[in-house]
Structures are given as structure tokens and as C-alpha cells.
Amino acid sequence: MEKLVKILTDPISNRLIQLIRTAQRMTISEILSQAPDVPRATVYRRMEKMLQAGVIEIVETHKVRGQTENVYAIRNIFISAPKEPGDGMKLMDSTLTQIYSQCDRYFHREDADVERDKLFVLNYAIPLSDPDFADMLSEIYAVVQKYQHKPASADTPLRNLYLMSMPTEADSQV
Numbered sequence: 310m311e312k313l314v315k316i317l318t319d320p321i322s323n324r325l326i327q328l329i330r331t332a333q334r335m336t337i338s339e340i341l342s343q344a345p346d347v348p349r350a351t352v353y354r355r356m357e358k359m360l361q362a363g364v365i366e367i368v369e370t371h372k373v374r375g376q377t378e379n380v381y382a383i384r385n386i387f388i389s390a391p392k393e394p395g396d397g398m399k400l401m402d403s404t405l406t407q408i409y410s411q412c413d414r415y416f417h418r419e420d421a422d423v424e425r426d427k428l429f430v431l432n433y434a435i436p437l438s439d440p441d442f443a444d445m446l447s448e449i450y451a452v453v454q455k456y457q458h459k460p461a462s463a464d465t466p467l468r469n470l471y472l473m474s475m476p477t478e479a480d481s482q483v
Contacts, residue, residue: 312362314403321347322355326364331457334368334382408471434477
């Protein structure tokens with residue numbers, strides 16, 4: 310769990326995860342071309358750590374000039390069952406801490422403008438059966454996929470969109 314927390318709080322690892330998530334599948338060569346400012350050795354180290362932690366997986370391999378080239382994909386977006394008490398909370402804590410840090414940096418910028426940047430937080434408590442919830446998630450993923458593959462221009466801001474699912478207290482098994 311500690312490895313996963315370190316990966317999810319590391320800006321470079323998060324950037325690599327976003328690249329793979331956007332493309333759905335990527336080789337290290339493709340990652341390097343999309344992130345030329347990240348050193349090759351750093352990409353290889355982060356990819357290995359993410360592979361060991363189960364964040365990514367090898368979905369295909371090819372031979373390129375006598376070398377094996379792996380194709381990577383995101384393995385799972387869901388929090389897995391905690392192996393030890395408190396593991397799930399450690400993961401949530403590190404994720405929320407990272408979001409808090411991003412907000413803190415944003416609000417300390419001289420050019421912070423929540424209206425221009427469309428900063429918002431929404432919370433909906435929706436009664437959904439498991440099949441309905443799965444359908445809703447599929448629709449959300451389809452919308453996100455549509456926009457993730459849209460080409461960006463030099464003046465297009467990168468926007469973080471967070472989606473979190475959690476049962477209400479009444480539904481929790483506490």
C-alpha cells in the first residue's frame with residue numbers, strides 16, 4: 310500500500326498515468342515522445358514501480374529491432390480491498406492531500422480566477438442500483454474519453470477533473 314500511495318502522490322507518475330489513460334495504451338517510446346522533458350531513466354523507473362504496484366499492466370508485447378517492446382494500459386481505477394486495516398484510508402488520505410496541495414498552490418497564485426478557470430465542487434447523493442450505477446459510470450467514462458482525445462492547442466489549459474464514489478453513511482457497513 311505504501312508503494313501505491315507514493316505513486317499516486319508523485320507528480321511524474323501521475324503525469325504518466327494521465328498519458329496512458331488518455332491514449333488507453335502506450336509504449337515507453339510513445340510516452341517519451343509525449344513527455345520529452347521527463348528523462349528516459351525516470352520514465353523506466355516510474356513505469357516499473359507502477360507495474361509492480363498494479364497501477365498499470367502489460368497488455369501486449371512486440372519485437373522491435375530485436376528488442377521486446379511492451380504496451381501498457383491502466384489496470385484498475387477502483388480502490389481494491391485493503392490488505393490491512395487502514396490501507397483504504399491511507400490511499401484516500403494521500404489522494405485528498407494531493408488535491409488539497411493543488412488547490413493551495415492555485416489559490417496562492419496571483420492570477421487565480423475561479424470564474425475564468427471554472428473552479429467548482431459538486432456533490433450529489435443519487436439512489437442507484439448497482440446496474441444503474443454501472444451504466445452511469447459507463448456514460449461518464451464515454452464523455453471523458455471523447456474529450457481526452459481532443460487535440461489540445463498551446464493556449465488550452467489542462468484541467469483536472471476528479472470523480473469520487475462513496476456510499477452515504479446510511480449505506481455504509483460501519
